[in-house]
Amino acid sequence: MTTSHPNNSTPASAHVPLHKKYTKPVSKSAPQLLNFDEQALAIASAGLGDTDTRGKMLQLAIVAAQGIGGFYATRTEQHWHLAKQKPTVGKVPSPTFFDEDFSEKCSSFLQSGQVQTYSCEALEGALIFSVPIDTGQENPELMLIVATKSSPIVEATQRLTRIAAAMRLWINGRAAQDSNWQVKSLASIIAMISQIETQATVKSASEETVNLMANHLMVTGAAIGTIEDSKMKLKAISGVSKLDAGSNTSRGWLNAMVESETRKEPGLFPAIDEENNFLLQAHRQLASSLQTETVFSQPLVTEDETFVGALVFSGEAKYLQSDQFQRFNSTAAPAIAAALLSAKQRQKGRISRGISWLTEKARSNAGILTGAAMLGFILLMLVPVTYRVRCTAITEPVSRRFAVAPFAGQIIEGHVEAGDFVSKDQVLADMDGRTIRWELFGVAAERKQSVTSRGMELSDRNIPKAILAELEHDRLQSQEEVLRYKQEHLQVRSPIDGIVLSGSLERSEAASVETGQVLFEIGPIKPMRIEIEIPANEVAQTKAGFPVKIWIDGQEDNVIKGEILKIHPRSSTRNAQNVFIAEVEFPNEDERLRPGMKGTVRIDCERRSIGWSMFHKPVNWMRANFSYF
Numbered sequence: 001m002t003t004s005h006p007n008n009s010t011p012a013s014a015h016v017p018l019h020k021k022y023t024k025p026v027s028k029s030a031p032q033l034l035n036f037d038e039q040a041l042a043i044a045s046a047g048l049g050d051t052d053t054r055g056k057m058l059q060l061a062i063v064a065a066q067g068i069g070g071f072y073a074t075r076t077e078q079h080w081h082l083a084k085q086k087p088t089v090g091k092v093p094s095p096t097f098f099d100e101d102f103s104e105k106c107s108s109f110l111q112s113g114q115v116q117t118y119s120c121e122a123l124e125g126a127l128i129f130s131v132p133i134d135t136g137q138e139n140p141e142l143m144l145i146v147a148t149k150s151s152p153i154v155e156a157t158q159r160l161t162r163i164a165a166a167m168r169l170w171i172n173g174r175a176a177q178d179s180n181w182q183v184k185s186l187a188s189i190i191a192m193i194s195q196i197e198t199q200a201t202v203k204s205a206s207e208e209t210v211n212l213m214a215n216h217l218m219v220t221g222a223a224i225g226t227i228e229d230s231k232m233k234l235k236a237i238s239g240v241s242k243l244d245a246g247s248n249t250s251r252g253w254l255n256a257m258v259e260s261e262t263r264k265e266p267g268l269f270p271a272i273d274e275e276n277n278f279l280l281q282a283h284r285q286l287a288s289s290l291q292t293e294t295v296f297s298q299p300l301v302t303e304d305e306t307f308v309g310a311l312v313f314s315g316e317a318k319y320l321q322s323d324q325f326q327r328f329n330s331t332a333a334p335a336i337a338a339a340l341l342s343a344k345q346r347q348k349g350r351i352s353r354g355i356s357w358l359t360e361k362a363r364s365n366a367g368i369l370t371g372a373a374m375l376g377f378i379l380l381m382l383v384p385v386t387y388r389v390r391c392t393a394i395t396e397p398v399s400r401r402f403a404v405a406p407f408a409g410q411i412i413e414g415h416v417e418a419g420d421f422v423s424k425d426q427v428l429a430d431m432d433g434r435t436i437r438w439e440l441f442g443v444a445a446e447r448k449q450s451v452t453s454r455g456m457e458l459s460d461r462n463i464p465k466a467i468l469a470e471l472e473h474d475r476l477q478s479q480e481e482v483l484r485y486k487q488e489h490l491q492v493r494s495p496i497d498g499i500v501l502s503g504s505l506e507r508s509e510a511a512s513v514e515t516g517q518v519l520f521e522i523g524p525i526k527p528m529r530i531e532i533e534i535p536a537n538e539v540a541q542t543k544a545g546f547p548v549k550i551w552i553d554g555q556e557d558n559v560i561k562g563e564i565l566k567i568h569p570r571s572s573t574r575n576a577q578n579v580f581i582a583e584v585e586f587p588n589e590d591e592r593l594r595p596g597m598k599g600t601v602r603i604d605c606e607r608r609s610i611g612w613s614m615f616h617k618p619v620n621w622m623r624a625n626f627s628y629f
Helices: 036-044 050-064 100-112 153-196 202-216 248-263 274-279 281-290 323-346 350-364 366-381 434-459 463-488 610-625
Strands: 067-076 079-082 116-120 126-133 141-147 221-228 231-237 267-269 294-301 307-315 384-397 401-404 409-414 427-431 491-493 498-502 511-513 518-523 528-535 547-552 560-563 572-574 577-586 598-609
Touching (some): 050 153, 067 100, 100 116, 126 153, 141 153, 153 202, 202 231, 202 307, 202 323, 221 248, 231 307, 281 294, 366 610, 560 577
Antiparallel strands (some): 126 141, 267 294, 384 598, 401 518, 409 511, 572 577
């Protein structure tokens, strides 16, 4: 026996609180402290489940050490932690207690192979008795008993040593039973899988699976679901011949399967670790709906990690919480998943089954069916339907207006570019007026000089020169009016409301323009003309007045309906194809169409037979390319 102190590992100030405050220790009366070895042997030989045996052994150890709580610790990857899947009794420390220092202590406890005590100030001065348990597994275990300083260390150590010996006997006996159980379980799984694989459909294989599992395992109910089209589908419930997918019970089973699919690991409610119960809400609801103690789910995953479905069981806790039950399911799950996947691959679809049925009937009544099929085909080809032409379309404005240079000069700045919306009389560009102002000043001065000259000539009674001066004055006045007109029209304005189709002077500063030169092309957007490009080989089937439906790219949910106004008599080439242009006018009140948008058009033509609609093009092609037609 060794006693260690926290001063070497955990600082006294680093208190790790217990889950609850200490209460009065377990009674020290003599009757509870006698015959601990006999009580331990009685528990070990009682044939209880793993959880019950460990729980009773833990309670007995707490009484033996006059402790206030106990729990199991296990090691995973060199780190010790609270075994959440094992029972706990009384007052135990929180999981954060297992720091690096305490993990090293646990490792030393295990290596000693003996019951040891550890005085831990971080637990308010409590004593911890460590009891090594040889489980024969990769993850070793310790039984840890929390006691007060007043506990009799020597007597408690002796009693715990006897309890540890009884647990080793129980573990060894359970190992022998487990080997025998594994052989029987393997035989049961092989027999069950062989029966499942004989089923032709996934549904029958699922029904066989749940009925066999329910009969073999001690459960009150079992259900299975498989993945179809990336969704979990309930396939069968044990003892139920016809599923009602809309019932609350069926939805409860399905929700538990979906929860199992999400978790990708077995689920047990109520969980041994009560902290994880909140993760199993669908399991909780199913248990409440079925009024059963426990619900267990097992994902069905093949060995190559293909998720096939899930199994869900309901029943008593002592069976569903047992290690044997859970190990049986984890062992059988990959084989069941593979069998269901194989059944799914063997199962024929509805079309395949229909073709097989027709083939069998055709073999038995070949002549009648052949004649009926030919007659049906001929009658079908004579059924009249609306012949429809599919083609493309592009939107264009109904008219185009141009903003031109009012006189020769230079552009100072352009204010719009292609694609901009403009309103009537909006300024599109500014022209340079400096030269005009200079000329206007000169002409105005010359005109004033001519007035003065005329007055002087009149005073000298020089009538011919006075007349010439008056004519010069009139000429200069006309020239001045022209220059003033130019000065008042230095801004190029939009003639209409619409959108700028072409033209941009954004980067053309001081650009010279001539009188009448087109600076901007503007088109209205209300209404809008839709130009339909009818292929040349279909134009004979279309006429003005035929209804059309137009789907503009990006606006397919708003179908444009109209009728053909006219078809241009002359063909044109667009996108390397010979087409005839048909026009449809659209009000475009919401201004959702813009020039240049493309779309798909369906023209409803005259009614024709299905046979003509399907075969007139290849027949016409053969007539045009082969001389004997």
